[in-house]
Amino acid sequence: MNNLFSDLVKHYAKLDFNSEIYVPIETVLRTKGTLLDVARLREIYGGTSGTELNYKSDTSALILQNGHEKLIDSLSKSFLCALTAELTFCLPKELEKSKAFLKNTDLLDFPELEIV
Structure with a gap:
């Protein structure tokens, strides 16, 4: 757990501890290995699954x-x-305006995840 915390802090430091960042839309596209998939959490130390056709494990970001x-x-x-x-x-x-429900749509709630 100490290693995970330390590694999370290192990656957060790359963002200069900003609470808001901007990423390219491809970061959330399924074909590129979407950020919205809990599989990304399993890849922290377990290697990448990379089953998507144009999988990318990294992204750029703007702060x-x-x-x-x-x-x-x-x-x-x-x-x-x-x-x-x-x-x-x-x-x-x-x-x-035409699809008002999108204004308050929750795309994903991460269920409890057990990393094995």
């Missing part, structure tokens, strides 16, 4: 720091998944 943008070239999706509490998708206004 805002004192009004300036900072690009992180490579960030592990597994650790990012573990550090993520919430994802927010920006919807086009016309889609938000």
Whole structure:
């Protein structure tokens, strides 16, 4: 558990401990190994499953720091998944109006996960 905590802190430090980051849409696409899959948590120390056709284990990220943008070239999706509490998708206004239910949709609740 100490190693996991230490590794999570190291990855969070790569984000300069920001509570809000921006990632490319491909980070949540199923074909690229979506961040929304609990399988990412199993990959922290167990290797990547990578069964998706265009699987990518890392992603880039953008953070805002004192009004300036900072690009992180490579960030592990597994650790990012573990550090993520919430994802927010920006919807086009016309889609938000025509499909009001999307405004309050919860895409995924992580069930209790047992990492073996």
